[in-house]
Amino acid sequence: MDRMPPPRRTRLTLSPSLDAKLGETRLRTILIASGKGGVGKSTVSVNLATALAARGHSVALVDADIYGASVPRMLNAFEKPLTFGSRLVPVERHGVKLMSLGLFFAEDAPLVVRGPIMHNTVRQLLEEVAWGEPDYLIVDLPPGTGDVAISVAETVPGSAMIVVTTPQLVALKVAIRAAKMASVGELRPIGVVENMSHFITPQGESIEIFGSGGGDELAEALGVPLLGRVPLEAAVRQAGDEGNPVAVSAPESPAGRVFLAIAAQVERIEPPPRRLRRAGVGG
Numbered sequence: 001m002d003r004m005p006p007p008r009r010t011r012l013t014l015s016p017s018l019d020a021k022l023g024e025t026r027l028r029t030i031l032i033a034s035g036k037g038g039v040g041k042s043t044v045s046v047n048l049a050t051a052l053a054a055r056g057h058s059v060a061l062v063d064a065d066i067y068g069a070s071v072p073r074m075l076n077a078f079e080k081p082l083t084f085g086s087r088l089v090p091v092e093r094h095g096v097k098l099m100s101l102g103l104f105f106a107e108d109a110p111l112v113v114r115g116p117i118m119h120n121t122v123r124q125l126l127e128e129v130a131w132g133e134p135d136y137l138i139v140d141l142p143p144g145t146g147d148v149a150i151s152v153a154e155t156v157p158g159s160a161m162i163v164v165t166t167p168q169l170v171a172l173k174v175a176i177r178a179a180k181m182a183s184v185g186e187l188r189p190i191g192v193v194e195n196m197s198h199f200i201t202p203q204g205e206s207i208e209i210f211g212s213g214g215g216d217e218l219a220e221a222l223g224v225p226l227l228g229r230v231p232l233e234a235a236v237r238q239a240g241d242e243g244n245p246v247a248v249s250a251p252e253s254p255a256g257r258v259f260l261a262i263a264a265q266v267e268r269i270e271p272p273p274r275r276l277r278r279a280g281v282g283g
């Protein structure tokens with residue numbers, strides 16, 4: 001069984017505005033994580049962000065999957081961000097302010113971000129952006145517990161974390177990885193989303209294509225609620241490809257309703273008590 005690494009101590013130099021915001025309780029930072037690739041993190045990130053914006057919140061979304069940015073396509077955002085002073089100006093879609101490395105490169109461009117500058121790239125995407133005054137900062141992580149995910153956790157310690165899984169994944173394995181991530185950044189798991197949960201036939205019958213139980217088991221293992229079961233729907237994939245997330249383009253669809261219900265639950269979850277480690281102030 002994997003052993004959990006000891007929490008790493010980092011020295012943070014957050015930009016003054018984000019630092020100040022992170023010190024307040026109003027900004028809630030939520031990392032969207034998974035134990036495995038392709039389970040729907042980006043889909044959940046984009047739909048949660050747009051659902052929260054549709055519910056009246058100011059929302060920032062960071063695509064931290066720097067080697068496989070998929071959020072720009074999911075929001076049909078391809079224009080290069082402008083700069084304002086030393087800050088990047090986020091691109092806005094459906095009331096969500098987005099920053100992604102994918103906005104700077106063609107989709108098929110091979111991206112080489114070597115280790116030493118990777119952490120700085122992640123930090124810039126989070127901090128050196130003119131976010132304004134967001135209520136929520138949603139961060140779409142790359143899969144697993146690699147260096148990029150750990151860099152994010154270290155840059156915004158004390159964040160909440162939602163773990164996305166499919167029904168058939170072995171909950172214990174996912175839970176161990178989630179716990180690993182959480183230990184690095186003192187993250188607080190707040191819920192699980194089971195994606196590709198079931199398929200509803202045109203006749204209204206629900207079929208569990210990928211089995212069942214993964215979401216419940218993972219939620220239990222992490223001691224957090226299961227926030228929702230998102231059905232497998234062609235419309236979800238299509239809306240993602242077209243840059244028009246179902247949470248806003250089809251809020252009455254089965255998946256759209258689930259995403260909005262997840263957003264409503266997220267609103268009710270108290271923000272974690274933040275213990276911000278400032279530069280030079282350990283622990």
Ligand SMILES: Nc1ncnc2c1ncn2[C@@H]1O[C@H](COP(=O)(O)OP(=O)(O)OP(=O)(O)O)[C@@H](O)[C@H]1O
Pocket residue numbers: 034036037038039040041042043044065068070141142143195196197230231232233234235236237238240241255
């Ligand atoms: N509920 C769903 N119904 C139908 N298609 C879905 C659903 N959720 C995700 N998809 C599709 O599955 C694919 C993978 O989803 P997504 O990119 O969100 O996963 P991911 O976990 O972010 O992947 P990666 O680990 O590569 O970042 C996408 O094409 C997406 O449109």
Ligand SMILES: [Mg+2]
Pocket residue numbers: 041042043065070140141142
């Ligand atoms: Mg993704």
